[in-house]
Amino acid sequence: MTRAIVIHGHFYQPPRENPWLESVEVQDGAAPFHDWNERVTAECYAPNTAARRVDEQNRVLDIVNNFEKISFNAGPTLLAWLQRHRPDVYAKIVAADRASASARGGHGNAIAQVYNHMIMPLALRRDKVTQVRWGVEDFRARFGREPEGCWLAETAVDNETLEVLAEAGLRFTILAPHQAWRVRPLGAEAWDEVNDRVDPSRAYRWRGPRGLELALFFYHAPIARGIAFENLLERSEHLVAWLYAAFADTPDRPQLVHCATDGESYGHHRRFGEMALAAAVRQIEAEGSVALTNYGAFLAAHPPTDEVEIHERTSWSCAHGVERWRSDCGCRTRSDWRQGWRAPLREALDWLRDAIDPLFEARAGAHLKDPWAARDAYIDVLLDPSPARLDAFFAAHQRTPLDAAARIETRRLLELARHRLLMYTSCGWFFDEISALEPVQILRYASIALQYLGDLGGGRLEPEFVRRLEAAPSNIPTIRDGGEVYRRLIRPTAVDLRRVIAHYAITGLFDEHPSEARIYAYRVARLDESREASDDTALRIARVRVSALATGETREMMYALAHYGRHDFSCGIRAWEDVTTYDALRADLLRRWAQGSVADVVRGMDEHFPGEPFTLAHLFLDERRRVLTSLIHAVLDRHEETYRRIWEENRKLVHDLRQVDVPIPEALRLVARHVLERQARDELERLDVLDAIPERVFGIAAEAKTLGVELDLGPVRFAMRRAVQRALEGVAAAPTAERVAAAMALIRGARSLALPYGHWATQNQFFELWGAHPEARAVLEPLAAALGFELPA
DSSP, rough: OOOEEEEEEEEEOOOOOOOOTTTOOOGGGTSSSSSSHHIIIIIIIIISSEEEEETTTTOEEEEEOGTTTEEEEHHHHHHHHHHHHOHHHHHHHHHHHHHHHHHTTTSSSSEEEEETTTTGGGOOOOHHHHHHHHHHHHHHHHSSOOSSEEOGGGBOOHHHHHHHHHHTTOOOEEGGGEEEEEEEEOOOSOOOOOOGOOOOOOOOEOOOTSSSSEEEOOOOOOHHHHHHSTTTTHHHHHHHHHHHTTTTTTTTSSOOOOEEEGGBBBBBTTTTTTHHHOOOOOOOOHHHHHOOOOOOHHHHHHHOOOOEESSSSSSSSTTTGGGGGSSSSSSSSSSSSSOOOOOHHHHHHHHHHHHHHHHHHHHHTTBOOOHHHHHHHHHHHHHHOHHHHHHHHHHHHHHOOOOOOOOOHHHHHHHHHHHHHTTTTTTHHHHTTTTTTHHHHHHHHHHHHHHHHHTTTOOOHHHHHHHHTTTTTTSSSSOOOOOHHHHIIIIOOOOHHHHEEEHHHHTTTOOOOOSSEETEEEEEEEEEEEEETTTTTEEEEEEEEEEEETTTTTTEEEEEEEEEETTOOOOOEEEEEOOOHHHHHHHHHHHHHHHTHHHHHOOOOOOOOOHHBBBBSOOOHHHHHHHHHHHHHHHHTTTTTHHHHHHHHHHHHHHHHHHTTTTOOOOHHHHHHHHHHHHHHHHHHHGTTTSSOOOHHEEEEEEHHHTOOOOOGGGGGGHHHHHHHHHHHHHHHSSSHHHHHHHHHHHHHHHTTOOOOOHHHHHHHHHHHHHGGGGGGHHHHHHHTTTTTOOOO
C-alpha cells in the first residue's frame, strides 16, 4: 500500500424530532417527502447503498453499496432515525462496514462521530467527554466493534478536544489542511510552520500536554472543494484524474491521497453523485495502480513519522475559526442578511446551561453516586430503554436503592441533561436566519429543558430566557427577534400530559385505539369509557392513565370529548379525583346528551372542565392534517353522486365539443377530471387483491387523453408498488416465463398510465433476484431489459 486513496463521506442530519414526541413531524419544505430526513434518505443515503453503474445508453450494469468502498461516518441521530424508519438502508450501512472490515484486516470503513454535532471548542470539558462517550457507545452498539476514528462536528478542534478523543481510546480524526499549524519529524527539535501548506499525504502524530497521542489526517482541500462545491462529480473520470494527479512523483515513500466532504454531496447536493462515486471506485479498483482503503488500514500500515500542532478553535466551514457558531462573522449564504442573532442565541443558551447544571448536580447527586458519570452512561438507556437496562443502569449508579418516585425524578433529571446537550447542536447557528428550521429545533430543546427545570423546582425561567432571545435580531421584519420566534414557533408546539390525552381522545373518533395505546413517546391506558353518538355528533367520557416513556411519569386523568360535527371538537381534561366525582360527572353529561340539547352539553362541559377546552388545533401536526383531510373527504364524498350524475348527463356533450374543436367549459372539465380520476383510482385500489391492472383503467385513461384531461393517479402509487413487489416475489419463488410476463405487464401498464411504481426499488429487488437465480437468466432476461438492465448472462 505505497500509494493509497481514501474517500471519506460525513453523512449527517441534525436531530429533527419534536423533543416532546420523539418523532419528526411533517416539514413542508421537504415536499413531496414527509420531512427532510425522508427526502435526503431518498436522494442520498438509500442510493448510496444501491448505486448504479451504467453504460453509455444508461443501462444498469451493476448495483453496488458505496459504503463498502469509502470511509464514512454517520451521525448517531441520523442512524437512530434510519433504524426506525428505513431499516433496509440502516442494515446495508452496517453490513457495508462489516464487509469492509473483513476485506481490510479488521479495519472497517465506519468511524464514530461526536454525538449530536456539538462545536467542541465552544463546549465545556465535561460536555466534550459526554459527546465523545455517547458517540463511541452508539458506534459500538450499532457496528459491533470499537471505533478507530471519530469525526468532529465541522472539524472544529482544540487541543482539549483531541485529548478527550485520545482518552476515549480513539486513534485518529480528520481535519482540514489549514488547521495544521506546524510540523516536524518525530524526534526533531525544530518546528516548520506549514499553515495551509501541510503535506496531506501522510498521517501526523499529535501529542497532548499529558503525553496522550492521536493521529491526524489533513485532507486534500482542492479535491474536497471540487466534489462539494464545483463540478467534479459530473464525470467520474474527472474525479479519478484529480485523485491520481494529487500523488507526488516520489515512489520511495508511502502516499495517501484523501478527501473528506459531506456525504450528502453524493446524491443530495449533487444529483446522481452516488453514481459518479460508484463509477470512480470501479475505475480505481479495475486499474489497480493504487489501493482504495480507509484511514484505519492506512494508519496500521504506515504509522506517523512526523508530529503536528494545530491551530486551535478552527473548523472546515468557517474562515474565522469557530465564530460562525457564536458571532456575526460574515459566513452566510445570503449576502443581504446578517447574523447578529448568533451571539445572543448562544449567550441565552449558555445562561440556561448555567442554570441547569447546578440543579442537575445537586438534585441528581442526591440519588446518584456521580451525576456526570451517570450522564455519560445514560447513552446505554437511550440505546436500549428496556426495564432490564434501566435496572442495570440504576444498579450501577444509584447511591442506595431508589423507590419509584426517586427513579422518576432521576430520569427526568437525566432527560433534562440530554436536552441541555441537544440544544447545542451546531446546525442551530450555521445558516442565515434565526427563524429557520435549525435554530427553531435547538430552541425546542431549550424549551423542553425549561419545562423539566421548572417541574423539578428550578424556577420558571422561560420569561427571562425569552427576554434574552429578544436581543437576537431576525432578518424578517414581521418576525422581529428571537423572542418572537420562541412565542410563535416554539411555545405552541410544547406538549404536556393533558395535551397527549386530548390528542388521544380526538383521534380516537377516527381510529379506534386499543385499550393500551402508544401515542408517540407516551402510553395511554383506557380504564373506563362511556360513548354516545348521533348523526355527526358524539360524546365520550373516559378515565385514562397516561405515562411518559422517557421518564416513567404516570398520571390518571378523566376527560370528556364532545364532537359537535365536522371540525368542531371540545375536549375537557382534569386530574383524577375519585370514583364518586367521576361517576357524577359522567352521569350529568350523559343526561344532558340524552335531552338532545347541544347548548346544554356545552354548558355542562364548561361547568365540569373550567378553562379553555382542547380542540382540533391541539392535535399533533401530522394527525391534525390527517383528521382535517378525512373531514374534507367526508364532505366531498357526500357530493360524489352529484358529480357523477353531472358527468353522465353531459358526457356526450363534452365529447362532441372536443370533436368539433370547441373549448370545454372549465366547470365541465373539472367534473370530467374528478369523475374519471375517481373511477381510475377505485379500480387501481383493487390491485391489492388483483395480479394485473384492470382493463377498465386503460379505457378511462384513453378517454381522459381524448378530452385533454390529465389524471393524477399518484395517490394509488402504493397499491401499484405493492402489486409489482408481489409480482417479483412470485418470480423469485418460481422464475417461469408466465410469471415474468405478468410482472412485465404490470410494469409496462404502470408506465403507460404514468403511474409511479417504485422503479428504483423494483430494480434493486430484481438485481437480487438475478443474482439468486443464475439458472433462470434466459427466462429473466426480458424482465431485465424492461427494467433497464444490461447484465451478463
